Amino acid sequence: MFSIAQLGHKFVKTVSCFCGISRSLCSSPNGSSDGFRRIEKHLIRHNNLNGSSSSSSFVVDENLEEDSVGASGRYEEEDSVGYQQTVFNRASFIRNAKNGATKALKILQQDGPGFDTKSALDGLEIQVSGLLVREVLIEILKSINHVNRDRCAKLGYKFFVWSGQKDNYNHTVNTYHLIMQIFAESEEYKAMWRLVDEMTEKGYPITSRTFNILICTCGEAGIAKKVVERFIKSKSFNFRPFSHCFNAILHSLLAVKQYKLIEWVYEQMLTDGHQPDSLTYNIIMYTKYRLGKLGQFHRLLDEMGRSGFPPDFHTFNILLHILGKGDKPAAAVDLLTHMKEVGIEPNVLHFTTLIDGLSRAGNMEACRYFFDEMIRYGCEPDVVAYTVMITGYIAAGQLEKAEELFSEMFDNGKIPNVYTYNSMIRGLCMAGKYEYACLMLKEMESRGCNPNFLVYSTLVSYLRNAGKVSEAHEVIKQMVEKGHYTHLLHKIRRYRRC
Secondary structure, three states: OHHHHHHHHOOOOOOOHHHHHHHHHHOOOOOOOOOOHHHHHHHHHOOOOOOOOOOHHHHHHOOOOOEEEOOOEEEOOHHHHHHEEEHHOOOOOOOHHHHHHHHHHHHOOOOOOOHHHHHHHHHOOOOHHHHHHHHHHHHHHOOOOOOHHHHHHHHHHHHHHHHHHHOOOOOOOHHHHHHHHHHHHHHHHHHHHHHHHHHHHHOEEEHHHHHHHHHOOOHHHHHHHHHHHHHOOOOEEOOOOOOOHHHHHHHHHHHHHHHHHHHHHHHHHHHHOOOOOHHHHHHHHHHHHHHHOOHHHHHHHHHHOOOOOOOHHHHHHHHHHHHHOOOOOOHHHHHHHHHOOOOOOOOHHHHHHHHHHHHHHHHHHHHHHHHHHHHOOOOOOOOHHHHHHHHHHHOOOHHHHHHHHHHHHHHHOOOOOOOHHHHHHHHHHHHHOOHHHHHHHHHHHHHHOOOOOOHHHHHHHHHHHHOOOOHHHHHHHHHHHOOOHHHHHHHHHOOOOO
């Protein structure tokens, strides 16, 4: 076992060294804190096959054939006309589908006692297509809030049934997933399960996307376990693009942070004789770290190498975060060097993950070093990298440095996102610059960045705590006038002056 003190700046050459590094720093009591969100997102996106996701949306095929090119390399006139006609037809199809969707939504909005929605939809005489149905269901999904969710579920299903009865049209798996998402957002869980049964009865493939929608709505671990058991035993579960159903399940459980259940599924996987691959190892190692089972984390890292799966892009990302959280910048330098030695070029994600960990450890000097090092490596910082640095400076009480980076973002053509603005607003409030914080809210809106609920609640909370009640009420008034998050207004009103 290697300790960080023994390693110093020495070059890290083997996977066993990584285990030693992580053992040393993971023994710290802060080893299992909540700094893995960015890693988790990329593990969730990780795909160990070359296939595309089975939940891809309807896309008009634009790969037009160019067989009309003659031996001279010029388009024949008649083929050029045919090509233009094809493009025109497709543009016309898309335009008609979108117009039809707009008309259908207007009819659905009129639904109520005494109104025959089905007949009104029939009267539109619109051509029902996959694109039209998708447009309608997505608009309904986007409009769901705490107040109207029951009505949205009703309207979505009413349109789903009506469109499914039309000639020359059949629902797809993706359409089922959309109506399931509407039910999920509306908390109509029994209706979701009825749709799954209907899909099975009609011979539709039950995919990893289906499982993901269901598992994300279960909440309670006991309910989630029943969902998992059903999918493990299901013969109709089509788990593409994953190598087997267990990876598809582990992948989805990671998104909802069901770490205990991930352990159980992994045990079932081994019991059934399935061997883990690199995706499996990365998810399980991440899980063990989050659960504080550091000994098992190290054993899995060793086992991964022995099984023919050397640390990959995601493994290094996990290790870099661990080094950051352990405030071990020297070891991180060695690890970055080793990555290049084994042919994995560190990119913006790796540096941002490391900086995020170091900022949580309070080492902003090291954060700045690796931010500059990222640029020297030829990696251009993105909005997330800037936001992580700004957030770290704000947490460290270094508002001036945060403001410098905020200005630097604009100079380098990077537009701050809602999380960047939230950090800046919080920093300004912490420094007592409430007027500037309110101006920052207006600035982000003028730049087309819509504040989320966290931005409003952060500003209101600080204003109230500072005794600036009228200013807080003005922010709430602006939010209500814009129609933003009115269903969450009761949460803001719970804030009390300290």
